[in-house]
Amino acid sequence: MECNISIGDRLYSLTQFCELGLETDLHWLVSAQKFINFWLSGQEIFSITTSGSTGQPKKVEINRGQMIASAQATIKTLNLAEGTKALVCINTSFIGGQMMLVRAMVGNWQIDLVEPSIDLSESVNNNAYDFTALVPLQVNALLQSDRGKKLLNSVTKIIIGGAAVSKNLVEKLQPINAQCYHTYGMTETVSHIGLKPLNGPDKSEWFDVIGDNLVRLNQKNCLEIKGAVTNSEWIATNDIVEINGSKFKWLGRADLVVNSGGVKILIEAAEEKLNELLPDHLIGSITLWKRASEVFGEELIGISTSQKTIDFIRQNRNLLKEQLPKYYLAKTWCLTPAFVFTESGKVDRQATMNSSNEQETSSV
Numbered sequence: 586m587e588c589n590i591s592i593g594d595r596l597y598s599l600t601q602f603c604e605l606g607l608e609t610d611l612h613w614l615v616s617a618q619k620f621i622n623f624w625l626s627g628q629e630i631f632s633i634t635t636s637g638s639t640g641q642p643k644k645v646e647i648n649r650g651q652m653i654a655s656a657q658a659t660i661k662t663l664n665l666a667e668g669t670k671a672l673v674c675i676n677t678s679f680i681g682g683q684m685m686l687v688r689a690m691v692g693n694w695q696i697d698l699v700e701p702s703i704d705l706s707e708s709v710n711n712n713a714y715d716f717t718a719l720v721p722l723q724v725n726a727l728l729q730s731d732r733g734k735k736l737l738n739s740v741t742k743i744i745i746g747g748a749a750v751s752k753n754l755v756e757k758l759q760p761i762n763a764q765c766y767h768t769y770g771m772t773e774t775v776s777h778i779g780l781k782p783l784n785g786p787d788k789s790e791w792f793d794v795i796g797d798n799l800v801r802l803n804q805k806n807c808l809e810i811k812g813a814v815t816n817s818e819w820i821a822t823n824d825i826v827e828i829n830g831s832k833f834k835w836l837g838r839a840d841l842v843v844n845s846g847g848v849k850i851l852i853e854a855a856e857e858k859l860n861e862l863l864p865d866h867l868i869g870s871i872t873l874w875k876r877a878s879e880v881f882g883e884e885l886i887g888i889s890t891s892q893k894t895i896d897f898i899r900q901n902r903n904l905l906k907e908q909l910p911k912y913y914l915a916k917t918w919c920l921t922p923a924f925v926f927t928e929s930g931k932v933d934r935q936a937t938m939n940s941s942n943e944q945e946t947s948s949v
Contacts, residue, residue, distance in 0.1 A: 586668055588690050591697045598623060599690070613700045613834075617677040618685055623648075626776035633680050635772045645772045647680075655684060655775040656691040657690060658796030662780065663742055663766075665716055669694040672740070676701050676928060681747055685718055686913065705881035706733040714740045718768075720747040721754060722926075727868070728757050738762045746770065746777060749853055750933045751860055753868050758784045767792075771822070774798075775814040779833065782832040791832040800833055802826070809838055825851070846881040848912050855885065855913040862908055863894065870894045872924060873915060874934040888917035888937055892924055 590602045592614070597605070603622050607614050611935055629649050633666065634642050659665070671694050675682045682701075689696045694716075699708055704726040717740050720726075724745055727733030737743070738761060746768030758765050765784050769792045770777030779792030798812035801819075808826045811819045829836040837851035856873045863871070870891040878884040887893050895918045898905065906914050919941035925933045 586693045588693050589696070592699075603902065613677065614698070617673075617682075617686060617698060620677055620683055621690070621863055624687070624690060633772055634678070647772075647775055648816070651775045651814050651816060652684065652687045652754055653691055654796065655777075656688040658693050658798075658814070659684075659688055659777070661745075662793075662795045663716070663744075664690060665694075665742075667693045669715045670713070671696045671716045672698045673697065673700065674701055674705055674709070674714075674720055674723070675747075676874040676926070680772045680776050681720075704729075704733070706730055706736060709736055711735070712739065716742050716744075718744045718746065720748050720750070721745060724758070724765075725754060728754075734761070740946060742766070744768050744777070744780070745783070749857070749868075750783065751857060753860060755783050760943060769824075769833075773815070773820055774810055778810055778812065778814060781809050791829065791834050792830045793832070800826075800828055800831070801849055802828055802864070805839060808833065819874075843875040843883050843885045845878070845883050845885060847913060850885055852885070855909075855915075858913060859905070862905055863897070867891060867894045867897060872932050872934055874938050876938070884917070885912070885915040886938060888924075888934075888941055889918060890921055892920055895920060924948060 588599055590597050590599065590791070599621060603618055603625065607618060609615065614733065631647050631652070631865060632644050633647055634644055652909050665688070667690060671685065671689060673682065673685045673689070673696050675685065677683055677686060688694065697712065699705070702708060703722050704775050705723055706727055727737050740763045743763045743765045744763050747767060750767045761784060764782070767783055768777035769779035769781070778796065778798045780795050781792045782788050783830040796812055796814065798810055798814065801809050803809050803821055805821060806824045808824045810822065825836045825839055825841045827836060837853045841852040845849040845850060852873050852875065856871065859871060871887060871889045871894060874886050874888060875883050876886055889896070898918065902914070921937055921941040925936040927933050927939055
């Protein structure tokens, strides 16, 4: 069996897909066609752009062997057999989408290729799938409607990555039939090297290391990874983790730390804990970032898309402070019309803060 690609109601072999004359504005198809063409031509080195979620995007060179090793690790771990029917609905300009294509070609899958969008409920046909990869934004959107939930329930296994998965989202996934996994990885590790079950009997707080990858902590308590996907070289990350054998628990990013008066605040941990204390209708309306402070060196800044959220925090400040770790509640809040996202679907915190209306900054 060979890998085939469905687009709408048309089925193509890889060769037929690569021969299609595509309009340049169909970016999602053009990027997939370009990558598959390179792969089928036997290209050995791929230059891939990182997502730029915590800094400027950069080019990373990855070889064919690394991609094959990554694909095989996922296929083996999740038992994705030849003929697997997969939905590809994330950006194939980045490593996550490109590795969906590589897994399909290495594993001889049948894939449905659809335009990436936040809400897939209207663009995906009522088909059953063995496997797909989604970003948290897409999962959240699908959970808002019966049609979206039906789509999630039509998939056997789902990997969710590219951004943090909130506890609120994990709770919403519990009734979903699909086995959902949060992924840990980056461009430099050729997509994920760890999988964490989010629902079902194996639900866990720990990532399981897949493939032949090894993990360790460096002097900064940050994760380092070595395996075939890294060309057997140790790669240092900016992620603070706890390790237990071949498992690890993610705690936060070292570059997403606010050093305020000598107190180090993990931005993502503070964000998650505050979200847990917000009313359901306000959850997801905040993000946190930092800026320089003459007094403290740095200070934690809150940003919200909802004035109601800022009002709630102001009115309940003392109660929230009692329930949060010390210094986890930002004193200054900015109102922004909308979060700014990177192309890979992560919140661009700096750009979001830059887009906020300073005249509507609220001290709470």
